[in-house]
Amino acid sequence: MILKPRLNDVQIIGYYLGKIIIGVGLFMLVPVICACALGEMNPLLDFLIGIGISFLVGFVLTTICFTEKDLNWMQGMIVVSLCWLFAMVVSAIPLYLSGHYHSFLDSCFETMSGFATTGLTLTQDLDHLSYAHNLWRHVIMFIGGQGIVIVALSLFVKGFSGAFKMYVGEARDERVLPNVIHTSRFIWLVSIVYLVLGTLALGITGLLNGMKPFNAFFHGACVFMAAFDTGGFSPQSQNILYYHSLPFEIITIVIMFLGAINFKLHYHLWTGNFRELTKNIEMRMLSFTVTFTFLLVAIGLYKLKVYPQALMLFRKGFYQLISGHTGTGYQTIYALQFNEWGDLALVGLICAMALGGAVCSTTGAIKMLRIGIIFRALKEDVKRIMLPEKAVIFEKFHHIKEIFLEDKQVRSALLITLCYLLLYFGGALMGMLLGYPFLFSLFESTSAAANVGLSCGITSVTMPAILKITYIMQMWIGRLEFMSIFTLLGFITAAIKGK
Amino acid sequence: MMQAKLFLRAATGIALEILYAFAVMGVAFLICVLLYLKK
Numbered sequence: 001m002i003l004k005p006r007l008n009d010v011q012i013i014g015y016y017l018g019k020i021i022i023g024v025g026l027f028m029l030v031p032v033i034c035a036c037a038l039g040e041m042n043p044l045l046d047f048l049i050g051i052g053i054s055f056l057v058g059f060v061l062t063t064i065c066f067t068e069k070d071l072n073w074m075q076g077m078i079v080v081s082l083c084w085l086f087a088m089v090v091s092a093i094p095l096y097l098s099g100h101y102h103s104f105l106d107s108c109f110e111t112m113s114g115f116a117t118t119g120l121t122l123t124q125d126l127d128h129l130s131y132a133h134n135l136w137r138h139v140i141m142f143i144g145g146q147g148i149v150i151v152a153l154s155l156f157v158k159g160f161s162g163a164f165k166m167y168v169g170e171a172r173d174e175r176v177l178p179n180v181i182h183t184s185r186f187i188w189l190v191s192i193v194y195l196v197l198g199t200l201a202l203g204i205t206g207l208l209n210g211m212k213p214f215n216a217f218f219h220g221a222c223v224f225m226a227a228f229d230t231g232g233f234s235p236q237s238q239n240i241l242y243y244h245s246l247p248f249e250i251i252t253i254v255i256m257f258l259g260a261i262n263f264k265l266h267y268h269l270w271t272g273n274f275r276e277l278t279k280n281i282e283m284r285m286l287s288f289t290v291t292f293t294f295l296l297v298a299i300g301l302y303k304l305k306v307y308p309q310a311l312m313l314f315r316k317g318f319y320q321l322i323s324g325h326t327g328t329g330y331q332t333i334y335a336l337q338f339n340e341w342g343d344l345a346l347v348g349l350i351c352a353m354a355l356g357g358a359v360c361s362t363t364g365a366i367k368m369l370r371i372g373i374i375f376r377a378l379k380e381d382v383k384r385i386m387l388p389e390k391a392v393i394f395e396k397f398h399h400i401k402e403i404f405l406e407d408k409q410v411r412s413a414l415l416i417t418l419c420y421l422l423l424y425f426g427g428a429l430m431g432m433l434l435g436y437p438f439l440f441s442l443f444e445s446t447s448a449a450a451n452v453g454l455s456c457g458i459t460s461v462t463m464p465a466i467l468k469i470t471y472i473m474q475m476w477i478g479r480l481e482f483m484s485i486f487t488l489l490g491f492i493t494a495a496i497k498g499k
Numbered sequence: 500m501m502q503a504k505l506f507l508r509a510a511t512g513i514a515l516e517i518l519y520a521f522a523v524m525g526v527a528f529l530i531c532v533l534l535y536l537k538k
Binding site: 193197250253254257258261266269270271272274277283286287290291294295298299302309310311313314317318321322 | 505508509511512513515516517519520521523524526527528530531532534535
């Protein structure tokens with residue numbers, strides 16, 4: 001028997017949802033300051049309207065649904081899944097008002113792509129978008145990379161025990177520190193330290209490449225935010241190709257890598273546990289899968305003689321590969337140039353996108369810990385077949401500490417992997433139904449669902465609205481890793497069918 | 500003194516993370532070079 005949700009559930013969900021929407025509205029103050037500083041009056045108005053609507057919705061929800069009760073697991077999961085949709089809509093308002101979007105759906109696509117750190121874009125004439133709007137796209141990506149709830153937890157919430165439920169709902173199943181609020185603050189510390197270092201490195205490179213000081217550091221900050229949060233938005237329509245600079249590409253590769261590392265691992269490395277870097281199962285898997293998938297890409301490109309020199313192969317092949325593997329989506333080639341890559345290189349890149357980075361990082365996709373666990377389970381089963389029946393067989397792996405492999409870990413890793421594969425192929429099926437070739441449909445679908453952002457040309461203003469909605473759903477589901485979405489579906493079913 | 504130690508540890512951690520990224524890049528570049536040396 002399914003129990004119908006109580007009014008109390010809706011009240012608690014509405015209250016916390018309202019708080020998070022106010023939080024998103026407060027973040028719009030960043031582009032407001034930028035617009036004031038640079039004298040961009042029209043963008044300023046767009047953001048004031050956005051803030052007004054966010055505050056109105058937020059205050060109405062928190063007033064009507066006011067409660068002092070704490071969240072339970074179900075409510076936490078639903079708040080997370082809904083807050084991403086609400087945040088998408090309110091954040092899209094100033095972007096839509098900029099006039100650079102064909103429809104409100106396109107601006108919603110842009111904000112979901114930003115929040116989910118995907119990086120697929122539908123902005124028209126990006127090169128002439130105002131600084132304030134451009135900054136907002138990158139701030140959205142930064143907030144999404146940290147996790148909208150993380151932002152709320154660390155900045156606007158003084159502390160409540162239901163915090164952990166929302167934290168888990170946002171696909172972060174590991175706590176760096178025992179207290180979830182301290183964990184979110186540590187995540188911010190890592191991000192801000194790297195924000196300073198990364199912006200300086202990119203800004204100085206831009207200056208040396210002949211950019212004006214303001215532009216060099218503005219681009220540096222925007223590119224850093226999108227690279228570290230493995231997002232992929234760029235201030236220019238040509239993406240990273242715009243800079244034509246090897247040092248710029250190398251620095252962004254390093255930043256993408258740092259973004260793909262587990263925040264828990266950052267904590268242990270920063271506090272002196274240096275051996276963790278080589279012992280950790282995720283880092284080992286990441287090294288292996290990057291090398292393996294790059295071999296596929298390199299052999300594929302080499303056979304077709306796409307790039308005439310080793311350095312070109314590195315700059316074009318490895319850059320797209322690492323961008324895909326870490327889920328960033330930065331490109332140093334035009335989308336249509338993927339046509340020249342051939343099947344093997346494209347399959348290598350799709351595999352890399354499907355795998356993703358570490359858990360509790362800003363990347364999407366299946367993730368290294370799950371792949372590592374599945375490999376260990378396979379090894380355990382092979383051992384079981386080869387050794388005598390009475391032999392005691394156990395398998396362990398190192399992830400911060402030595403962990404014995406248990407069936408429930410394998411089950412969970414396999415279930416999530418299966419869900420991701422279904423999501424990738426579901427989107428590909430929709431692409432094929434609309435007439436796109438199989439490999440390109442799979443490429444774009446995997447890119448959306450794994451929150452990567454590489455595009456082979458399907459994502460454009462002219463693509464059918466149904467495909468835009470499919471990719472929005474894929475980005476949302478892929479970023480939240482299914483559980484909170486399933487809980488939301490269960491809640492809706494219970495509301496309709498429950499007794 | 501304690502603060503300096505903590506800072507040094509964090510700096511070493513950051514340096515190691517960056518070195519790791521360069522190591523993976525190095526392996527990838529080696530693959531590219533080896534492929535083109537082969538011909």
